[in-house]
Amino acid sequence: MPADRPLALVMHSTHGLEIAAANEAARALGVRAGAGLADTRAALPELLTLPADRARERDDLARLARWCGRYGPTRNVDGEDGIWIDITGVAHLFAAQPDDDGEQALLADLSQRFSRLCLTVRAACADTLGAASALARFGTPPEGSFVIAPSGGTSHALAPLPVAALRIGADDVRLLERLGLRRIGQLYGLPRVALERRFRALSRREPSGAEAIATVLLRLDQALGQYSEPRAPLVEQSTFSARLPFSDPLLTAAGIEAALERLCSDLAGALAEAAVGGRRFRLTLYRSDGTLGEVAIGTSASCRDDAHIRRLLLEKIATFDAGFGIDLMTLETSEVTRLDAHQQALDADVAGTHARATARLVDRLSGRLGKGRVMRLLPRASHIPEAAQKRAPAISAAPAKLPAQSEEAAPTFEGRRPAFLLDPPEPIEVLAAIPEGAPALIVWRRVRRRIVRAEGPERLAPAWWAAYVPRAPEAGSGAARTRDYYLIEEAGGARYWVFRAGLYDKERDEEGDEGSDDLSAGVPRWFMHGLVP
Amino acid sequence: MDKEHRDPLSPQPLAKRIFVVRSNTDVSASKSISTSKRMRPSGGGAVAPFFAPPPAPHSRPTRIEQLRALLATFERHQDFGRGPATDSPEIAVCADWTLGAPEVDGWLPDRQLDVASLGEIKPETYNDASAALAFALLLAARRLGMGWTGGRPSSASSTGRPGLVVWCWPHRLARENGGLYGPGLVRLGLDPARLLLVETATPAETLWAMEESINSEAAAIVIGCLDAVPLTPARRLALATATHCTPALMVTAARSPPTAATFARWRIATAASAPHPFDPAAPGDPRFKLTLERCRGTAVGGVAPSSVVEWNYDAYRFRLAADVGDRASAAASRA
Numbered sequence: 001m002p003a004d005r006p007l008a009l010v011m012h013s014t015h016g017l018e019i020a021a022a023n024e025a026a027r028a029l030g031v032r033a034g035a036g037l038a039d040t041r042a043a044l045p046e047l048l049t050l051p052a053d054r055a056r057e058r059d060d061l062a063r064l065a066r067w068c069g070r071y072g073p074t075r076n077v078d079g080e081d082g083i084w085i086d087i088t089g090v091a092h093l094f095a096a097q098p099d100d101d102g103e104q105a106l107l108a109d110l111s112q113r114f115s116r117l118c119l120t121v122r123a124a125c126a127d128t129l130g131a132a133s134a135l136a137r138f139g140t141p142p143e144g145s146f147v148i149a150p151s152g153g154t155s156h157a158l159a160p161l162p163v164a165a166l167r168i169g170a171d172d173v174r175l176l177e178r179l180g181l182r183r184i185g186q187l188y189g190l191p192r193v194a195l196e197r198r199f200r201a202l203s204r205r206e207p208s209g210a211e212a213i214a215t216v217l218l219r220l221d222q223a224l225g226q227y228s229e230p231r232a233p234l235v236e237q238s239t240f241s242a243r244l245p246f247s248d249p250l251l252t253a254a255g256i257e258a259a260l261e262r263l264c265s266d267l268a269g270a271l272a273e274a275a276v277g278g279r280r281f282r283l284t285l286y287r288s289d290g291t292l293g294e295v296a297i298g299t300s301a302s303c304r305d306d307a308h309i310r311r312l313l314l315e316k317i318a319t320f321d322a323g324f325g326i327d328l329m330t331l332e333t334s335e336v337t338r339l340d341a342h343q344q345a346l347d348a349d350v351a352g353t354h355a356r357a358t359a360r361l362v363d364r365l366s367g368r369l370g371k372g373r374v375m376r377l378l379p380r381a382s383h384i385p386e387a388a389q390k391r392a393p394a395i396s397a398a399p400a401k402l403p404a405q406s407e408e409a410a411p412t413f414e415g416r417r418p419a420f421l422l423d424p425p426e427p428i429e430v431l432a433a434i435p436e437g438a439p440a441l442i443v444w445r446r447v448r449r450r451i452v453r454a455e456g457p458e459r460l461a462p463a464w465w466a467a468y469v470p471r472a473p474e475a476g477s478g479a480a481r482t483r484d485y486y487l488i489e490e491a492g493g494a495r496y497w498v499f500r501a502g503l504y505d506k507e508r509d510e511e512g513d514e515g516s517d518d519l520s521a522g523v524p525r526w527f528m529h530g531l532v533p
Numbered sequence: 534m535d536k537e538h539r540d541p542l543s544p545q546p547l548a549k550r551i552f553v554v555r556s557n558t559d560v561s562a563s564k565s566i567s568t569s570k571r572m573r574p575s576g577g578g579a580v581a582p583f584f585a586p587p588p589a590p591h592s593r594p595t596r597i598e599q600l601r602a603l604l605a606t607f608e609r610h611q612d613f614g615r616g617p618a619t620d621s622p623e624i625a626v627c628a629d630w631t632l633g634a635p636e637v638d639g640w641l642p643d644r645q646l647d648v649a650s651l652g653e654i655k656p657e658t659y660n661d662a663s664a665a666l667a668f669a670l671l672l673a674a675r676r677l678g679m680g681w682t683g684g685r686p687s688s689a690s691s692t693g694r695p696g697l698v699v700w701c702w703p704h705r706l707a708r709e710n711g712g713l714y715g716p717g718l719v720r721l722g723l724d725p726a727r728l729l730l731v732e733t734a735t736p737a738e739t740l741w742a743m744e745e746s747i748n749s750e751a752a753a754i755v756i757g758c759l760d761a762v763p764l765t766p767a768r769r770l771a772l773a774t775a776t777h778c779t780p781a782l783m784v785t786a787a788r789s790p791p792t793a794a795t796f797a798r799w800r801i802a803t804a805a806s807a808p809h810p811f812d813p814a815a816p817g818d819p820r821f822k823l824t825l826e827r828c829r830g831t832a833v834g835g836v837a838p839s840s841v842v843e844w845n846y847d848a849y850r851f852r853l854a855a856d857v858g859d860r861a862s863a864a865a866s867r868a
Contacts, residue, residue, distance in 0.1 A: 351695070353750065354695045354696060354750065357749055357750035358697060358729075358749075358751040360749060360751070361697075361699075361729070361746060361749040361752070362729070364745055364749075365729075365731055365742055365745060368738075369731065369733055369734075369738055373732050373733060373734075374729065374730070374731050375729075375730040376726070376728070376729065376730070377714075377715040377718075377725040377726075377728055377730065378715075379715055379716075379725065385714075385716070388715070388716055389714060389716065389725070391712070391730070394729060416720065417714060417716040417717040417719075417720060418711070418714055418717045419666075419667055419670055419713065419717040419718055419720075419721055420663065420666065420710050420711035420713060420714060420717070421711050421712055421713075421714035421717070422711040422712075423711070423712060447660075452805075453806070453809075453814055453815055453816045454815065454816075455812065455814075455815035455816060487815070487816060488816075489805070489806055489816040492660065492803055493664075493802075493803035493804045493805045493806060493820065494661075494663065494664070494803045495803075495806065495816055495819065530711055530714060530717070531663040531667075531710065532717070532819075533663070533664065533667030533670070533671070533819045533844070
């Protein structure tokens, strides 16, 4: 698309198609965002238009905000067209000289990188989010393309800006302008009570007059730093992080690995100094073409062992595409908990050594294979066999609690339970000597098996409460019918655990009132449920 | 990349790692003690602390026994893959990992299973696969040495060997054979809390997970189930077991070619269960027909020893099925 031809993005609005945005050439010819397309077309027939895609714009803006993590960990999208970055304690990293505060260099670097991405940027730096937002959108950059309000000089920098810069609605702006208040500086000296009274007088017809002036004053206070403004960062803020910039982009795997080693040891050092450990680690690799790759790992126990973190991350970045090179890497940790130093290599501490080794192993396996593939078997208090155990990801199951839990909660069954459970149970065909009796012949997986010995039945009543308690272990297991379990042995010696779901009419009469509870009346069905050694 | 976590399928500098093992045996005894830090102390998993009361017999071997065992391991594996090992039966090996049936243990060199090696368990037919899996579980229960107090297995690490049973298999086999079930494992003598279950997408990942687990200090025994194991990963696993003194068992399909570099290969078939003590129509304790098809350190070429053993649920050990011979007459008299 030629940049020198007038181009506008259009979108649907209540009044038909409307200009959403226009390029430099179009703006020079008088095309304004918000104007109707029909009017604009009439004035400028050669205007090119494209449909605006708000969702994609938002996505792209969010991606850009993520990328801005190279200038500060706390950042997010600001409105529809902006990004804010908290550079507190970051700017000096960009300083060329020790006495420089680095803000100039940071903004220069930012502007340069954005222009390399073919993006026009209006950058500003100020003490507060409100002031920075106002200066970026309405400020007049003195030189280059950015405005810096010196620390403490916010009110001076904001004074010449129009009141619209205060992030207030168009109605409020109009109201202020009717009062003759066009610039932010004019608001400074006004007594608040008088302002409020005049506002209310002007907007008597609307009940929202008081709210409107409250908004204006709040925005003013926020911009001047007299009232704090909560900011929601894009990503969870991490207290501990390490960053490593490169003057020449890294291209080789060996280089990235070496850098990762240094990052890990830096972060581990910081964690050790504070006597804490993290459970989530996130490595971000910024490519020189403006894209970035993120790798996150989790550990089952709080950890600050740099070799371990490095191994876990290496697994993940093995397939990472460095593109045109990596020029910045950051490593952050979250879910930080206290972790005191432990003494190593004392023979007596067998349990501790094993717990640590277990955590390592679980981390490695889960990191490469996926959380859900490495599991622990946790017992649950239920008499329905498939609900009596829960497969939990090993990385989130607290290892210290496991043995005690199983001691207490493991149900002790009198009857035999299979070592291998088929879940869901597989339907089988059964031939029995008497309908209520043990099977004499079964067909499972299309193979006829003659049964020579059988033990049973072990009758398990359905968990009637499962329908009422959504969090019951039995909920959703489909155990709505009475089950009769049999342990049967095939002629060759193989042993199976089968059950009949449902009762025959004769049995139901014997069971009395339970018959009515049996939800799915009908012919009982047989299932293979497990293999017993 | 670290030396220890390459892709299990890529060709490996085996010679280099063999050299590492061998160099330990060549140098003096003091050197091998210093290197023993790398190895997992494999007896009770621990060395008795200095001021602890003397350990109970057979529960925790002394330090000198452990070191002897370590040397024995080195000696056994110094000419790895070249011929029968030359170890004398007098050396007390640290880990008493036996089946519990003296007749079957007698088939093995040193009358016990080798803890620093890869074992293979094969079903006789496809239908015996569940028996082979169960046999692997029972060997794991024997390895942990738990449940000697009777009643139910205790999970306290003081009574048995610390560490995990790591069970790795591809998702497909888990669906085919059913998932491991905790309450059933309790009955076999295995504490489900000591089990780490790994279900992978591919067989290659299973092999990788097995090798990682063997290299970790956390595992007491590693069990993998696959249809077949290629040569290179099998040798890698065998070397890892030898280096870390953590045994590994492979349960493979009946028809696949035997796995290389194994210490022993068992062939398992289901057998009619033992008579139930109270109910003649009910199945009793499970029985397996065991055949030791191959074992390093035993005579090559004779008839493979074979026997029917049964698992004793009360003592958590195997025993020879005594009444196999007159099962027919017993059945006749019952009828």
